[in-house]
Amino acid sequence: AIQMTQSPSSLSASVGDSVTITCRASQAIRDDLGWYQQKPGKAPKLLIYATSALHRGVPSRFSGSGSGTDFTLTISGLQPEDFATYYCLQDYSYPWTFGQGTKVEIK
Amino acid sequence: EVQLVESGGGLVKPGGSLRLSCAASGFTFSAYSMNWVRQPPGKGLEWVASISASSSDIQYADSARGRFTISRDYAKNLLYLQMNSLRADDTAVYYCARHVVGGGPDYWGQGALVTVSS
Numbered sequence: 001a002i003q004m005t006q007s008p009s010s011l012s013a014s015v016g017d018s019v020t021i022t023c024r025a026s027q028a029i030r031d032d033l034g035w036y037q038q039k040p041g042k043a044p045k046l047l048i049y050a051t052s053a054l055h056r057g058v059p060s061r062f063s064g065s066g067s068g069t070d071f072t073l074t075i076s077g078l079q080p081e082d083f084a085t086y087y088c089l090q091d092y093s094y095p096w097t098f099g100q101g102t103k104v105e106i107k
Numbered sequence: 108e109v110q111l112v113e114s115g116g117g118l119v120k121p122g123g124s125l126r127l128s129c130a131a132s133g134f135t136f137s138a139y140s141m142n143w144v145r146q147p148p149g150k151g152l153e154w155v156a157s158i159s160a161s162s163s164d165i166q167y168a169d170s171a172r173g174r175f176t177i178s179r180d181y182a183k184n185l186l187y188l189q190m191n192s193l194r195a196d197d198t199a200v201y202y203c204a205r206h207v208v209g210g211g212p213d214y215w216g217q218g219a220l221v222t223v224s225s
Contacts (some may be wrong), residue, residue, distance in 0.1 A: 032211075034212075043202055043215040044152065044215055046211070046214075051207075070171075087212055089212070091206075091211040091212075094157070095154060095169065098151055098152045098153065101151045101152075
């Protein structure tokens with residue numbers, strides 16, 4: 001199975017900051033990488049698919065990049081509603097695998 | 108509007124069985140692959156199973172293979188997860204999610220809690 005190593009596991013930031021979360025795959029996964037946001041008690045929401053495509057309705061402050069094995073999610077100008085846990089997911093091959101998650105907290 | 112609503116969760120004893128359902132609406136159910144993803148309390152997300160739009164391709168996580176069965180009813184727009192031989196480590200919120208080819212799971216249900224305990 002492809003392992004997804006996500007870092008950091010948590011970070012503290014202030015409103016207006018830019019933050020970057022990374023995911024590294026144990027083997028190349030083309031661009032088959034998505035990013036999800038999850039708030040406590042809620043279902044995950046898709047932010048980015050195919051590495052860099054913004055899901056409909058997602059604010060443009062979210063962006064994704066990368067290729068092969070290394071991928072990043074950037075939030076440019078954190079908003080209060082962005083404090084949540086973020087997961088990456090590779091759907092290149094089964095079994096699909098998620099990163100361990102990154103909790104973005106208010107500094 | 109795409110809607111996915113899970114039902115059938117609850118408390119079950121180890122070794123028992125449970126069937127989860129996911130009612131789909133707001134899209135052409137027969138045109139999309141569907142998935143189950145679970146999340147143990149306080150932990151991360153784990154993909155469980157996928158079924159293709161035509162039901163011709165089914166995939167399971169190792170943790171589910173041989174115990175869980177994913178299926179779908181096109182007449183009722185329902186996705187199912189039959190879970191047998193349940194164990195304590197199957198305790199989780201189970202989400203159904205629609206899958207867009209090339210885009211991964213794009214819409215998710217609100218989740219159904221399954222608790223396996225004696």
